[in-house]
Amino acid sequence: MLETKVAQLLNQQVNKELYSAYLYLDFSIYYDEEGLDGFANWYKIQAQEERDHAMLMLQYLQNNGGKATLETIAKPDKELTGRLQVLELGLEHERYVTSLIHDLYEAAHSAKDFRTMQFLDWFVKEQGEEEKNAADMVKKMKLFGDDAKSLYMLNSEMAGRTYSAPSLTL
Numbered sequence: 001m002l003e004t005k006v007a008q009l010l011n012q013q014v015n016k017e018l019y020s021a022y023l024y025l026d027f028s029i030y031y032d033e034e035g036l037d038g039f040a041n042w043y044k045i046q047a048q049e050e051r052d053h054a055m056l057m058l059q060y061l062q063n064n065g066g067k068a069t070l071e072t073i074a075k076p077d078k079e080l081t082g083r084l085q086v087l088e089l090g091l092e093h094e095r096y097v098t099s100l101i102h103d104l105y106e107a108a109h110s111a112k113d114f115r116t117m118q119f120l121d122w123f124v125k126e127q128g129e130e131e132k133n134a135a136d137m138v139k140k141m142k143l144f145g146d147d148a149k150s151l152y153m154l155n156s157e158m159a160g161r162t163y164s165a166p167s168l169t170l
């Protein structure tokens, strides 16, 4: 059985991951309207990954007898004002999600819940990758975003991203 706090945080993380999907769909819409279809594609796929994260959290909770409760998903409330600003918001958001995963890990550790810690190891690693991707995009936009040809190439690079299912299975 999962300890109450661990179960609550797992359940909360389902909502947080679905919110992330919603936020990144909003980013995708922004870039689509800006004519940057590659960035729109990148964030649409990111939204799919976030949904996968939510489903993994939910399945793990259910597999271990936790109570799953779906809460309201908040409307993305960030004002999207520029190509670079949106990427910076993405990086800030990933850092926030990392802090949530770490809080969850800490709760599992205090409860000596080694199974949940092992499950969360994948998410800890994944957050490292997600923060790096977000930081790289910020760096590239700062370097190349003001030049039309370079931005075109950057957009083409983002257009090449394809969806792949998460490597974690339960």
Ligand code: FEO
Residues within 6 Å of the ligand: 017, 020, 049, 050, 053, 094, 097, 130
């Ligand atoms: Fe599911 Fe981007 O963290």
